[in-house]
Amino acid sequence: MTADSGVSRAEYCIVACAEVFRGDGEVMASAFGTAPAVGARLARLTFAPDLVLTDGDAALVDGAPALGAPTSTLVLESHMPYRKVFDVVWSGRRNLIMMASQIDRTGNQNISAIGDWSRPKAQLVGVRGAPGNTVNHTTSYWVPNHSTRSFVEHVDVVSGVGYARAREAGPAATRFHEIRRVVSNLGVFDFETPERSMRVRSVHPGVTLGEIAEATGFDLVVPDDVPETRAPTLEELDLIRDVLDPRGLRDREVKQ
Amino acid sequence: MADKRLSLDELVGELHSGMTIGIGGWGSRRKPMAAVRAILRSDLTDLTVVSYGGPDVGLLCAAGKVAKVVFGFVTLDSIPTDPHFKVARQTGAVESMEVDEGMFYLGLLAASQRVPFLPTRAGLGSDVLRVNPTLRTVVSPYDDGEELVAMPALRLDAAIVHVNRADAHGSGQILGPDPFFDELFLGAADRRFMTTERLIETDRFATEGALQTMCISRLLTDGVVETPGGAHFTACVPDYRRDEAFQKEYVTAAGDGDAWTEFSRRYLDVDEADYQAATATPSGEVSK
Numbered sequence: 001m002t003a004d005s006g007v008s009r010a011e012y013c014i015v016a017c018a019e020v021f022r023g024d025g026e027v028m029a030s031a032f033g034t035a036p037a038v039g040a041r042l043a044r045l046t047f048a049p050d051l052v053l054t055d056g057d058a059a060l061v062d063g064a065p066a067l068g069a070p071t072s073t074l075v076l077e078s079h080m081p082y083r084k085v086f087d088v089v090w091s092g093r094r095n096l097i098m099m100a101s102q103i104d105r106t107g108n109q110n111i112s113a114i115g116d117w118s119r120p121k122a123q124l125v126g127v128r129g130a131p132g133n134t135v136n137h138t139t140s141y142w143v144p145n146h147s148t149r150s151f152v153e154h155v156d157v158v159s160g161v162g163y164a165r166a167r168e169a170g171p172a173a174t175r176f177h178e179i180r181r182v183v184s185n186l187g188v189f190d191f192e193t194p195e196r197s198m199r200v201r202s203v204h205p206g207v208t209l210g211e212i213a214e215a216t217g218f219d220l221v222v223p224d225d226v227p228e229t230r231a232p233t234l235e236e237l238d239l240i241r242d243v244l245d246p247r248g249l250r251d252r253e254v255k256q
Numbered sequence: 257m258a259d260k261r262l263s264l265d266e267l268v269g270e271l272h273s274g275m276t277i278g279i280g281g282w283g284s285r286r287k288p289m290a291a292v293r294a295i296l297r298s299d300l301t302d303l304t305v306v307s308y309g310g311p312d313v314g315l316l317c318a319a320g321k322v323a324k325v326v327f328g329f330v331t332l333d334s335i336p337t338d339p340h341f342k343v344a345r346q347t348g349a350v351e352s353m354e355v356d357e358g359m360f361y362l363g364l365l366a367a368s369q370r371v372p373f374l375p376t377r378a379g380l381g382s383d384v385l386r387v388n389p390t391l392r393t394v395v396s397p398y399d400d401g402e403e404l405v406a407m408p409a410l411r412l413d414a415a416i417v418h419v420n421r422a423d424a425h426g427s428g429q430i431l432g433p434d435p436f437f438d439e440l441f442l443g444a445a446d447r448r449f450m451t452t453e454r455l456i457e458t459d460r461f462a463t464e465g466a467l468q469t470m471c472i473s474r475l476l477t478d479g480v481v482e483t484p485g486g487a488h489f490t491a492c493v494p495d496y497r498r499d500e501a502f503q504k505e506y507v508t509a510a511g512d513g514d515a516w517t518e519f520s521r522r523y524l525d526v527d528e529a530d531y532q533a534a535t536a537t538p539s540g541e542v543s544k
Contacts, residue, residue: 083435117354117386119347127356129378158386166380170380172377176377
């Protein structure tokens with residue numbers, strides 16, 4: 001049973017992000033951005049009950065608190081300071097959705113700088129943990145503003161490592177490498193092609209393949225039959241609206 | 257036992273131009289800002305700053321103290337980037353070594369353990385290796401033969417961290433949820449300094465927090481300075497949260513020459529006591 005009517009674009013994005021965590025069992029979910037944060041919690045409350053969530057600070061939490069829930073209301077289950085986060089990253093028991101200022105055809109991601117690294121046009125936050133994350137555990141990306149500025153032929157500074165670059169770097173880089181999905185405000189993408197180049201996995205209802213192609217700076221692989229992104233079930237919709245994001249933060253990140 | 261107490265000026269007096277200085281904390285959290293402000297007032301220059309970067313990096317860049325930054329990110333947490341660091345990078349004012357934040361950790365750990373490097377997958381395939389041409393890989397000597405990044409030791413001439421409580425002998429207590437990498441900054445450095453919200457007698461640590469909060473041993477420190485409000489405007493929980501309003505004021509002022517001159521006059525060209533007075537609320541209660 002689904003609830004197709006009245007489902008917002010942001011809610012489709014949340015479900016698409018939740019699906020990233022399906023089937024992984026007991027791994028630490030880290031999710032940056034509103035749709036990924038709600039999505040990970042939604043997965044935890046429904047089809048991925050063993051998923052391990054963090055409080056966004058230095059602890060693991062039981063259950064799935066609402067976005068912005070006061071710290072005093074959280075049930076903490078374990079200490080997870082940054083130094084231990086790296087133990088988890090390097091053990092591979094983590095599934096992450098990061099943001100991407102730029103992403104390209106083979107899944108390279110950039111959050112470091114726009115332009116020439118040595119003297120950038122725009123300095124961004126820095127590579128952060130992206131290089132290590134991508135060669136150690138499953139990583140996906142969330143891009144709430146799909147455009148030719150974010151989906152580019154080649155990223156300016158390879159922060160998160162895509163398939164071609166991992167292959168070039170050798171078996172130590174490919175051994176635990178998986179770029180599972182890219183979720184944008186227009187659709188869902190993966191790399192399940194022989195060349196490991198980006199493919200349209202589903203389009204969000206109301207979006208056409210033509211719109212996606214126009215907003216993308218390279219040629220996507222488009223299968224003959226591209227499904228629509230799955231709608232939330234009634235249960236999922238209630239959880240999103242009443243439990244996880246009662247203040248509607250999701251609609252500030254993705255309009256419509 | 258040695259009495260390691262210093263004043264801020266004595267701490268800065270131990271530093272020299274051209275040094276590589278590690279700064280503890282993470283982003284806009286538990287940064288030794290009083291010490292950073294003291295460096296801003298000094299004639300130190302040409303520093304290499306090694307930091308999980310926050311406003312410490314931005315302020316030092318803005319004051320022309322920095323030759324090179326070693327970083328994995330520079331962020332104000334609630335505001336994604338630091339405006340002064342952006343300008344420093346975009347104008348080519350500083351040299352950079354940008355590495356994955358886990359590589360950074362291993363660089364400090366290698367320096368602490370006095371080994372030349374530690375192996376890691378982090379960095380493989382990324383532009384971290386392209387933009388740092390001196391980084392090398394190493395092939396496992398065992399049967400797997402894996403080729404990994406050899407993260408070099410990040411040896412520091414000096415390190416400065418800020419903790420909630422400390423004693424005169426240089427033991428430190430971190431009462432917040434995350435000790436970050438402060439122990440490793442100290443372990444990686446030749447001269448090791450710790451500023452603290454409050455100096456207490458050693459026998460008071462146990463009433464302040466559990467044994468695990470007493471995480472900086474005096475084996476790791478040479479000097480300790482009491483600087484109440486010394487992490488302001490970054491977070492220093494549970495003593496105070498980040499001063500978001502002041503951080504916004506900092507960012508806004510940074511984007512405008514006149515406003516920055518005024519900001520500097522009010523908050524930076526003054527000693528620490530006047531800074532604390534200028535950032536306190538009118539009632540006298542510290543707005544942190």
